[in-house]
Amino acid sequence: MIRVSNISKSFGSKNILRNIDLEIESGKTTCIIGKSGSGKSVLIKQIVGLLEPDEGDIFVDNQKVIDLQRKELFKLREKMGYVFQGSALFDSYNVFENIVLGLYERGNRDFEYMENEAIRVLSAVQLLPEIEEVGKEKFQKEWEILKAKMPSDLSGGMKKRVGLARALVGEPEYIFYDEPTTGLDPVTSEQIDELILQIQKKLKVTSIVITHDLFSVYRIADKVAVLHDCNKIFEGNVDEFKNSDIPAIREFQERYKK
Secondary structure, eight states: OOEEEEEEEEEEEEEEEEEEEEEEEEEEEEEEEOOOOSSHHHHHHHHTTTTTOEEEEEEEETEEEOOOOOHHHHHTTEEEEEOOOTTOOOTTHHHHHHHHHHHHHTOOOOOOHHHEEEEEEEEHHHHHOOOOHOHHHHHHHHHHHHHHHHHHGGGGHHHHHHHHEEEEEEEEEEEEEEEETTTTOOOHHHHHHHHHHHHHHHHOOEEEEOOHHHHHHHHOOOOEEETTEEEEEEEEEEHHHHOOOOOOHHHHHEEEEO
C-alpha cells in the first residue's frame, strides 16, 4: 500500500498541496483528477521520491520515502513503472533499446533476458501477437520489424503502448500513469483504458492514474481522488464521485465530460 499522510508542498510563496491524506490500495486503480496546476504531478513526484514534501510523510510498502538512502530509494523505484504523458521515448533509440534501457542502466547485460523481457511486455500491450496464433516464423519476422522501429515510425497510439510496455519491464508492483489518453482519438483512448484494466487484473499491479478524461475514470477507476485549490476535496468510489454534490466536482464534470 501507498499512504500519503498530511503532506504539504510549496514552491516559493506558491502553495501547491496542503495537508493531503490519501491511501492507494494494493491491486486497485486510483485515479487522481483535478484542474491543471492542482498539484497532481507534484503529488506523484513526491511518492516516487523525486520531490520531498515540506511537511508530512509518504509510506510505500511501510517504508518512509523521505528517510530512504539513495540506494534504498533506487531499490524501491525498481518496484515502480512510470508511463509519461508524452510517452518520453528516446528519439535516437529504437523500440527495443527504449524498452530495455532501464535494465541496462541497472547493470543487466544478459541480451537473451532483455530480449525475452521486451517480447513479454510488448506482447502484454498487444504490439506483438501470440506465437501460438501466428507461428514461430511469422512471429520472429514481426518481432524483428517492431524492435528496429524508431519513435518517428510509430503512431501516437503505438508510442503510448511502447511507453506502457517500458513501464512493465521487471514486473513492477506499482505503475504510475501521467495522462495516458491525452492526445489520442476516442477509439485509441478506449483501447489504452482496456490495456490498463487488463494489466491491472492480469499482473495484480497497483495503478495510479493522473487524468482529465472522465470517460477513462468511469471505465478504469476503483477509487477517485480530487485535488482542488491545494486541497484534497474528495476520495471515494466512482459512483460516489458521479453523485457528489461538491460544487467544484460538479463544475469539473461539466467542463471535462465533453
